[in-house]
Amino acid sequence: MKIAVDAMGGDYAPKEIVEGIELARDTYPDITFLLYGLTDQINKYLKNDDRIEVKQADEVIAMGDEPVKAVRSKKQSSLVLAATAVKDGEADAFFSAGNTGAILAAGLFIIGRIKGIDRPGLATTLPVVTENSRKNFVMLDVGANADTKVLNMYQYAMMGKYYAQNVMNVANPEIGLLNNGTEADKGNMDHRKVHDLLADDGDLNFAGNVESRELLNGAADVVVTDGFTGNAVLKSIEGTALSMLHLIKDNIMAGSLKSKLGAAMLKSTFGNIAKAMDYSRYGGAVLMGVKAPVVKTHGSSKAPTVKNTIGQIKQIIDSKMIPELNDYITSHKDHLDQIKDSIKNK
Missing domain, CATH: 3.40.718.10 (Isopropylmalate Dehydrogenase)
Structure with a gap:
């Protein structure tokens, strides 16, 4: 199981993100983490790189950035690269404590929504x-x-x-x-x-x-x-x-x-x-309706919250909820089309 992490997202990043990921790594032996961000800053707080791969990201999407514009223009940001890793099959889930709008945009435009969910x-x-x-x-x-x-x-x-x-x-x-x-x-x-x-x-x-x-x-x-x-x-x-x-x-x-x-x-x-x-x-909050787990935690999150959120992501992956939801939506396409038609006609 691999989780792609936006290590630069959040009010206390990368320190609290890195410390939280190390807590999670020590708790969940079956998870490997891909940490995207400024490697010199991440390595300053990383005590042990066992099952943690640090990936350089030259840009950072700030909390005040316009979400869609930032995702489209900052292709080398930690947030975009972490989401892209999920899209490309290099990771099973995407986690960030950063800009909420940018996380939503990355989930929609990079990872993609489940067909049938508007x-x-x-x-x-x-x-x-x-x-x-x-x-x-x-x-x-x-x-x-x-x-x-x-x-x-x-x-x-x-x-x-x-x-x-x-x-x-x-x-x-x-x-x-x-x-x-x-x-x-x-x-x-x-x-x-x-x-x-x-x-x-x-x-x-x-x-x-x-x-x-x-x-x-x-x-x-x-x-x-x-x-x-x-x-x-x-x-x-x-x-x-x-x-x-x-x-x-x-x-x-x-x-x-x-x-x-x-x-x-x-x-x-x-x-x-x-x-x-x-x-x-x-x-954290889970973006329901996209093709892989996308989880956003509070921008003010400290290490224990990061660790708890990783546990939540592990539950989501282990449960196979998203592929089962995808199958359910696909199998109920005719029903959903009927619902759409009934709403339009009322």
């Missing part, structure tokens, strides 16, 4: 924090497409089902549609159309509409939404979690000796809360 979507795994049979859930799209059509969201449900089955090991995942109410007639016209399509599909275990306030309570195994809403909800969840942890800490530190002693007694409890809300434990 717009790939970003899927991320989030925790369920209440007592529930579900430990986590997957949500997509969380930012690949700001303008999402009815057909796109229907296809996200199909792909989310495969991710939950193959990577999260959920036998018959429940699929929910993120909406502003649980009733079937809630939402705008597009959401009502998506609701009806999902409800009429016998291959999907559709649980109906779900509200954002119920997401972390385990409302569904797969939550489908448009990219604009999904990205806003994701950032709201992450921001709220960080704010709550800071609020608790600040109140304890500003409190009396009694509150500090109480906090000391509950240290393990607070630790468990922080651990449950730590999004870095759940890996």
